[in-house]
Amino acid sequence: MAPPCWRMAATRPLCSLVPTVRRTGPGHTAVRQMALRAAGPAAAQTQGGASRWRLHGAVCLQRLPVVSQERNPVEHRFAELMHQVETNSEMLHDQQVETNSEIQTDVYLCVPDVGGTALGSVERCLGDSLVLLVQQAVGKENIWLLPQAQWEAGETLRQTAERVLTSLPGADFKATFLGNTPCGVYKYKFPKDVRTARCVGAKVFFFKALLSGGSISQSASQKGAFLWAKKTELQGYLKPAYLEKVRRFILDL
């Protein structure tokens, strides 16, 4: 009962202000900021509390596979069968008419993962897609999670995620963000001693990005601040509830 009323009350002042925002051209962003700040106290006055959740933007930075994976036993056998069937249905090549032998096709060897590449290196597990994990201080403890930062008024959540990437200490990554829409959300309530009437918990919105370039500085890689993990390895680093939500949108296809 309470949430719908609160939502409608919050949106009404926004709606009245939004038409004015849209009419202006160049000063759009400036007016929007003012509108947001005006809506905050207005809503607070009407309801006695804006959103009770703190907003965070996080980035799920993925490095897609660089090398094709080796075949399964089933795939290997099936490939052999198909090769046999197809060569049988072909006609003989010029060379074969004379020599009456089979043509040797080059066998491409997939480079196996050389054990020993550091966890923080982008070059590890070239056949799988990796996700960037970072150790950050949340509350009182340092935990491994997808890089995140708190949302500031005046920017969209995607801009928050972009800010997260650029503000990572000791590394510069070039990434392509896949759209403005968040791909997942993790909602958690603060422990009871931290909770206030204003702020009950936090919502983390994740945005997907694909790595297109970048490097890690020496000092940061030595400290082990970064980690590139496969989907199967996430379990060893992330908290269970967090992992449950994150696992859904990380595709390992």
Add this chain to the structure above:
Amino acid sequence: MSMAVSRALCRVLSRQSAVPTNVSSLMGVDGHVSQGPWFASVLTLKTSAPLRAEPKKKKKVDPRREQMVRERLKKKLKKLERVPPELIPIEDFTTPAKYMDETRVRGAPQLPFEESERRALLLKEWSRYKQTQHRAEMEAVGLAVEAQREALEELRLESEELYQAALRPDPLLFPFNHQGPSYTPPKAQYEAPEGKYNNITKVYTQ
């Protein structure tokens, strides 16, 4: 006068010719000259235009005739030009003769029973493997879509403005390019050498 001339001519000719001429018979009764085949042409002196040496008459039909000839040639040229240009042959659509050769066909192998059984079982195993793979893919995509829907729902509860901003399409995303996986890892800053080639494509002109 003419009679005397002809008589003189006959005497000259009779002396020259070996043929016993019956001059007297020719002269005939009353000195009348009879019409023999050879003499006739000599006796009757023809009077033709070159002998007369008159100026040439220009025929009025000549310029028109030349014009007619020129027109006819032009018409023939136009007819030839009206022919549609020859179509360029599409080399992909014509099977080369050497592929129709029957000596190149491999014979169908005679598979032993075990081999055919193995193949059948392998195909079934493959279909099962592919089915599980497909199901896993569909499930993964479904979960991702569900996660996104939940995220948008939560965002809407927070702020309409941010929700609208999230729904806006990103114009800078497309065209999106990404290098797919290769067989071997790429070398950093590798420049492939330029090679020489002979272009043997057939160029047709219409």
